[in-house]
Amino acid sequence: MSEVQQTDLLIVGAGPAGLSAAATISADRDFRVMVIDEFPEPGGRLLGQFHEERNHSWWIGKIVAADLIIQNTLAGVMIQCGVSVYGLELLPDGWRVLTSKGDIRTKYLLLATGAAEVPxxxxxxxxxxxxxxxxxxxxxxxxxxxxxxxxxxxxxxxxxxxxxxxxxxxxxxxxxxxxxxxxxxxxxxxxxxxxxxxxxxxxxxxxxxxxxxxxxxxxxxxxxxxxxxxxxxxxxxxxxxxxxxxxxxxxxxxxxxxxxxxxxxxxxxxxxxxxxxxxxxxxxxxxAGGLYPLAELAALAGCPFLYVSELGGNIPVHNERLKTTLPNLYVAGNITGVEGAQVAMAQGRLAAHSISYDAGWFACEEEPKLLDAIAEVKEVRRSAMIQFHPEIDSARKRIYELFEHWM
Amino acid sequence: MRKSLRINHHPLLGEMDKKVISFTYNGEKLQGLEGEPIAVALLANHIRILRRHEESGSARGLYCGIGHCMECRVELLGKGQVRACLTPLKEGMEIREGSRLPNAITGRVDS
Incomplete structure (x- = not known):
């Protein structure tokens, strides 16, 4: 129960961002990846979403989630559900994560906790x-x-x-x-x-x-x-x-x-x-009071925040590569601002490339992948069926600028 | 007998593939699907009242559905207070309305 688990990358949140990040990183490298979520089953808000695309086909989140879960399983990613995180501690070589099922030690930590609703x-x-x-x-x-x-x-x-x-x-x-x-x-x-x-x-x-x-x-x-x-x-x-x-x-x-x-x-x-x-x-x-980024864990970690109304609330400061100002701590999905699931998935893939790059594996190979992933997030955002806010790009730029200033 | 709230034959999402199991709520024997959250099994049985407010005694039920608001606390035999929206249903569970938490300010300790 309270035995300390060890991993290279711990992802908090088994939603579109978290599962996409896990599938991307593990597909590329021999690297221990663990995903945890408080809900009893993986998939996050993908499980309950569907909408009609421009070509009148239906985008069904549950099917997208099932596909991501299979990719993760094949890649050997460990997904643990029903686990609540209540503490984070920065160590010299990574993070100690306190959970309802015991401590987890990880080199890299990705927060993909999504959003919650405004009451x-x-x-x-x-x-x-x-x-x-x-x-x-x-x-x-x-x-x-x-x-x-x-x-x-x-x-x-x-x-x-x-x-x-x-x-x-x-x-x-x-x-x-x-x-x-x-x-x-x-x-x-x-x-x-x-x-x-x-x-x-x-x-x-x-x-x-x-x-x-x-x-x-x-x-x-x-x-x-x-x-x-x-x-x-x-x-x-x-x-x-x-x-x-x-x-x-x-x-x-x-x-x-x-x-x-x-x-x-x-x-x-x-x-x-x-x-x-x-x-x-x-x-x-x-x-329906709208969504705000669920960022308590970033606050607990000690991230600085910026209030950005276009993105739904207080956002942990991060750069375009989804790095926070704290060592080995990354964010992806709605914790970086409220948008749709497809954007969250693209951000998850970007976070994975960003972590691979920082881990120093074949940097010359990783850099173009990372730049492609950044471009892909922008493209998915531009072509999304639902535009959450017209000023998202400029709002995000303000956060990236603050990151540069901070560092 | 009221009409069931279960959605059979969802046009896009298919059927639920889960085993029917028995549990009790406030002593009443009910049926639900294995692994679905307790709050869902109760709702399917038209039960929405999950606890009473500590001070006013007014009825409370599921609100956020993601374990945040703590409004759906129920008493699960052997486990104590759990969040009905996050706790998967298992065969034979004995569940009761959430008990009232003590109040340190007024000194009220009983429920």
């Missing part, structure tokens, strides 16, 4: 049946149990629309996707104008043709206020989803669990129109 405390949100939208996604897509028969989604963002569509595919009724009330505390996206601004960034994944075609134009001409004014109060059907940009979810009702929600119409700037409140029966509510 949104709405009246009644502690009732059983209210869950984060990511939890609803895991229930429906990973475990194939409906979060409920009929639900309401609060929060309009990239994540809520993508998951809402997945829930509908699974046969779950979505009564509405509405805005949070703007009275509690100011979050982005709480008024119709901000929500439309956000939707116009969805690029090819935008849920309605007018958003796809009009998105760039709307952004350029600052048409969001006009669209917000024209947006019908009863909402519009996009992707078969009842998107209600002029409705706010005011409160969640029920004695011991969710029984209904109270919604109301709102003005263009998000104020509730008195007398428009109405009750709608639902048995679950999914809260």
């Amino acid at each position: 949104m405390p709405i009246s009644g949100w502690t009732l059983p049946g209210v869950m984060s939208i990511g939890a609803a996604q895991v229930m429906a897509n990973v475990h194939q149990v409906k979060p409920g028969e009929r639900g309401y989604i609060v929060g309009v963002n990239v994540l809520s629309l993508a998951i809402a569509k997945e829930l509908v595919v699974a046969g779950i009724e979505i009564e509405g996707i509405a805005l949070p009330p703007d009275d509690l505390f100011a979050m982005e996206e709480t008024n119709p104008v901000a929500a439309i601004e956000l939707l116009t960034r969805l690029s090819d994944a935008a849920p309605a043709p007018w958003m796809r075609w009009g998105g760039k134009l709307a952004q350029k001409m600052k048409l969001s206020r006009l669209i917000a004014s024209c947006f019908p109060k009863k909402g519009v059907k996009v992707w078969d989803l009842p998107l209600q940009l002029r409705t706010a979810l005011v409160s969640i009702q029920g004695v011991d669990q969710v029984e209904s929600v109270i919604v109301a119409d709102v003005t263009r700037s998000g104020e509730i129109i008195e007398g428009s409140q109405r009750e709608i029966e639902v048995d679950f509510v999914a809260i």
Whole structure:
């Protein structure tokens, strides 16, 4: 149980970034690689994701994960699940990682812990049946149990629309996707104008043709206020989803669990129109507050951070090669900023090449691979179906500059 | 008998290939799939109330699903308090609603 395990590279997080890194490095070199994850099975958020590609084929995360797991198994990577990390200590020759299954000593450490969801405390949100939208996604897509028969989604963002569509595919009724009330505390996206601004960034994944075609134009001409004014109060059907940009979810009702929600119409700037409140029966509510990078372990290690709103929150300072400012510590995936799974996978491959390069194996061979991997991350980001934020490239540059300054 | 919340025949993700096993919740005998998180097996049985808040006594259930929020604590015989969203279900598990943790400030120790 508490016997110290030894490895050359320990990867924390068996999601798209972690599994891609492990598969890439072990495919190339004789090097002990271990991946650990708190969840009982490997795959991370890949397990619950699917979306339709431009050519109308379906990208199914579970299949991508299964493929990565096979590659890792064939390469002799040890994947251990159900392991929680609670401490990190820098040693002269690497890292000591304290876990719920004992200590692990490793030369190189890669943090690929992903992201977590921003909570949104709405009246009644502690009732059983209210869950984060990511939890609803895991229930429906990973475990194939409906979060409920009929639900309401609060929060309009990239994540809520993508998951809402997945829930509908699974046969779950979505009564509405509405805005949070703007009275509690100011979050982005709480008024119709901000929500439309956000939707116009969805690029090819935008849920309605007018958003796809009009998105760039709307952004350029600052048409969001006009669209917000024209947006019908009863909402519009996009992707078969009842998107209600002029409705706010005011409160969640029920004695011991969710029984209904109270919604109301709102003005263009998000104020509730008195007398428009109405009750709608639902048995679950999914809260979509957006994602933030899950970086506690980087903080525990002692990394400096930079708050970058375009990337979802506080980011451990790192360079383009995904090295942090601390010795032998690397980051990949959403811990470096919130983006899609395909970007995370490309970052995982890049981290693997970066570690190989730093390990000093045939540097002349490794350098071109590393540069290719950097270029590949950019290409995957550029061609991604869902653009999480239009300013990602410049935001990332700020972090890389800070890294140079720091070192 | 309420309609099951299990999604049979998902159009894109295929079928779940897991063994049906028995467990108890608050003494009631229930069935779930081996290895699925306890919270999932309970939800499939329409059980959402996993514990009561320490002070207010209000009902609590699964929230984040990734082991972060600690809202889904249940009592697992032989293990103590576990997170229902991360703990895989096993045959014969005896699970009860999460017990109320003591409060060092008010001095309340019992549940």
